[in-house]
Amino acid sequence: MSGISRRKFLKSTVVAGGSAAAAMSSTKSFAMKEFEGYPESMGVLVDLTRCIGCRTCEAACNKEHGLPEPELPFDDFSVFDQVFHEGKQKRRTTEKAYTVVNRYETKAQGAPVYRKLQCFHCSEPACLTSCFVNAYTKTKEGAVIYNADVCVGCRMCMVACPFSMPAYTYDSALHPQIIKCNFCYDNRLTKGKPPACVEACPQEALTFGHRKTLVKTAHERIRSNPDKYVDHVYGETEVGGTSWMYLSSVPFDQAGFNTTLQHHPILDNTKSFLGIVPMVLGIWPALFMGFHLLAKGGKGDKESKDKVEVHGE
Amino acid sequence: MQIRKIRIMTGIILALFFISAPAFGVDDAPPTSVRIDSLSHLYEGVDFDHELHVGIEENCSVCHHHRFSSEVAADRCAACHSECGGTFSPTCSDCHVAEPFTGKHIRQMEEDPHRFHVDITGLKGAYHLKCLNCHIETGAPTECVDCHERTDAGNRFYRSGKYAPTGGKSGGSHE
Numbered sequence: 473m474s475g476i477s478r479r480k481f482l483k484s485t486v487v488a489g490g491s492a493a494a495a496m497s498s499t500k501s502f503a504m505k506e507f508e509g510y511p512e513s514m515g516v517l518v519d520l521t522r523c524i525g526c527r528t529c530e531a532a533c534n535k536e537h538g539l540p541e542p543e544l545p546f547d548d549f550s551v552f553d554q555v556f557h558e559g560k561q562k563r564r565t566t567e568k569a570y571t572v573v574n575r576y577e578t579k580a581q582g583a584p585v586y587r588k589l590q591c592f593h594c595s596e597p598a599c600l601t602s603c604f605v606n607a608y609t610k611t612k613e614g615a616v617i618y619n620a621d622v623c624v625g626c627r628m629c630m631v632a633c634p635f636s637m638p639a640y641t642y643d644s645a646l647h648p649q650i651i652k653c654n655f656c657y658d659n660r661l662t663k664g665k666p667p668a669c670v671e672a673c674p675q676e677a678l679t680f681g682h683r684k685t686l687v688k689t690a691h692e693r694i695r696s697n698p699d700k701y702v703d704h705v706y707g708e709t710e711v712g713g714t715s716w717m718y719l720s721s722v723p724f725d726q727a728g729f730n731t732t733l734q735h736h737p738i739l740d741n742t743k744s745f746l747g748i749v750p751m752v753l754g755i756w757p758a759l760f761m762g763f764h765l766l767a768k769g770g771k772g773d774k775e776s777k778d779k780v781e782v783h784g785e
Numbered sequence: 786m787q788i789r790k791i792r793i794m795t796g797i798i799l800a801l802f803f804i805s806a807p808a809f810g811v812d813d814a815p816p817t818s819v820r821i822d823s824l825s826h827l828y829e830g831v832d833f834d835h836e837l838h839v840g841i842e843e844n845c846s847v848c849h850h851h852r853f854s855s856e857v858a859a860d861r862c863a864a865c866h867s868e869c870g871g872t873f874s875p876t877c878s879d880c881h882v883a884e885p886f887t888g889k890h891i892r893q894m895e896e897d898p899h900r901f902h903v904d905i906t907g908l909k910g911a912y913h914l915k916c917l918n919c920h921i922e923t924g925a926p927t928e929c930v931d932c933h934e935r936t937d938a939g940n941r942f943y944r945s946g947k948y949a950p951t952g953g954k955s956g957g958s959h960e
Contacts, residue, residue, distance in 0.1 A: 522914065526929065531943050543952075545945040666886035674929075675917070676910025680886040685895050689904050696861070 476766055484762035507737075509595035513614035514661065515683030515715040516670060517690050518588055520727060521700060522677035525552065525573055525586035532672035533571050536656060540568045562728065565590060567641045570653040571669060578722045585720065585727045588669070588678070591616060591637045591653040592707060593715035596737035602632035607650075613662065614683060614715045615655035623649060634711050634733050655715070683715050690719055712737030815839055824883060824909050827939035831932050848915060849875040865901075881911035 531546035533539070544551055552575035554563055562574040571590035578585055593616045600608035600616065607623040610616050625648055630638045639651045656667035665671075666680040679686065690705040706724050707717035710733045718729070725731045734740075815835060822830020842848070850862065882890055885907030894903045906914060920927050929935070940946040 522910075524917070528943075534944075535942060541950045542944060543950060545949050546943040547945050664888040670886060674909055674913045676885075676906045676914065679904075681891050682895065692904065 484765045510612040513683045515686045517679040517686045518718045520720040522675040523586040529669035532668040536668035567639045567651040578726045595713040598632040598738035599629035601739040602628040615657040620649040709735040828933040881908040
C-alpha cells in the first residue's frame with residue numbers, strides 16, 4: 473500500500489469515530505427510553521369468574537355512545553352461537569359495537585366462561601405506534617383515543633393491534649373512520665366517572681380504579697382464592713401492559729385469549745432497528761470517506777491522472 | 786300527684802324504649818319480606834321473601850356476613866373476627882355503597898394504609914354475587930326476571946320486547 477500520510481489517516485479515523493460516537497449516543501438515549509405508563513392511568517379489572525354473559529355491558533355501551541340499533545336484542549343469547557370464518561372466529565367488535573361478550577365452552581368445568589372484549593387500552597399501544605399521522609393518543613387517564621380528523625384511512629392500526637380490536641366503517645364512502653372503545657373518555661373518564669359498561673354490570677365483573685392498584689387487587693384476589701383463579705393476570709405484562717386486565721378460572725387460551733403475545737411493547741420490535749438509522753447516516757459517510765482516503769494513498773490528483781493516461785492507451 | 790306524674794313518665798319512657806328496641810340492637814324476629822328497590826331503574830324492585838330464606842339457611846352470617854351474633858360464616862373471617870359480637874344493623878348498604886367507582890370511594894379504598902377490606906363490591910354487585918352464587922349452587926331461579934320484572938326503561942335499554950330491532954339492512958362487517 474502506498475503510504476497514506478499519518479495526518480490523513482488520523483483525520484479520517486477521528487472523523488469516522490467521532491461521528492459514530494455522536495450518532496450512537498443520540499441513538500441510545502432515544503431508543504433505550506422506557507415508558508412505564510402514566511402513573512395516574514386508570515384501568516379495569518375484568519373478573520371472568522363473575523361474568524354471567526348477560527350482555528348488559530353491551531347494552532350500556534350502545535346507549536352511552538348512541539350506537540346504531542343492534543341486529544338482535546341485547547338479551548338474546550343466541551348471539552353466543554354465532555361463528556365466522558368457518559367456525560374459527562367468534563363475534564368481534566364492529567363499527568356498531570365497541571364491545572362484545574363471547575361464550576367459551578371449556579374442557580374442565582361444566583359451566584361456560586364468558587368474556588367481554590373491547591380495546592385493551594395498552595400502555596404502549598401498537599395502533600399508536602403504527603400510525604404515521606398521530607391519530608391516536610394515549611391519554612394520562614389511561615384511555616387510548618382516536619382522532620378521525622387526521623386519520624388517512626390506511627388501516628395499519630388494524631393490522632398492528634395484537635387483539636384485532638379496531639373496526640372500520642367500510643360502508644362510508646366519504647368519511648370512513650376507525651371505530652373502537654374509547655374508555656368513555658369524553659363523557660366519563662375526564663369527569664371522574666367510571667365507563668358505562670362498568671357501571672352497568674350487575675355482577676361487578678368489571679372493577680374500575682387506578683391501574684397500579686388493580687394489579688395489586690388482582691393478585692390479592694388470586695392469593696385469597698387459590699382454587700378459584702389461574703395464577704396470572706392477563707394484561708399485566710402482555711404487549712407491555714394493558715389498562716384492561718383479566719382474571720380467569722380457566723387457562724386463558726381456553727377463554728379465547730392469545731397467550732403467545734410478547735411481554736414487551738410491540739414498539740420494541742422496531743425501536744432498536746429504527747434507532748440505528750441516525751448512526752448509519754453518521755458512520756457510513758465517514759467510514760467510506762476513510763476508505764477512500766486510504767485507497768487514494770494520499771498522493772494527490774496528479775499521480776492518479778498519470779495512471780489513467782497510461783491505462784487509457 | 787307527684788307520684789302519679791313519676792309513674793306516667795316512667796310508663797312513657799319504658800314504652801318508648803320498647804318501641805325503639807330494634808334501634809338498640811335488641812333482637813327482633815327477622816322480617817318476613819324485605820323490599821329491595823334502592824337501585825331499581827331497569828328492573829322493578831325485589832320483594833324478597835326473607836322468611837323463606839331464613840327457613841333454608843339458619844345461619845344469618847351466610848348472607849349477613851357482617852353480623853356475628855350467629856356463627857361466623859367463613860373461616861377466613863373468623864381468623865380476625867371470631868370474638869366480635871353482633872352489629873347493630875344487618876343492612877348491606879352500610880358497607881356496600883351504591884356507587885363504588887366514584888373518585889371519592891376509590892380514593893377511600895386506596896389511600897388508607899390501615900384499611901384491610903379494600904376490595905369491597907358495590908351494592909348492586911354485592912346483591913347479585915351473594916344471591917346468584919348460592920342460587921347457582923342450589924339450583925334456585927337464576928334468570929333476571931325470576932327475581933325482578935323488567936321496567937319499560939329496561940326494555941328500551943336492552944332493545945327487547947316491543948323495542949326489539951325490526952330487522953332490515955344491518956350493515957355489520959360480517960354481512
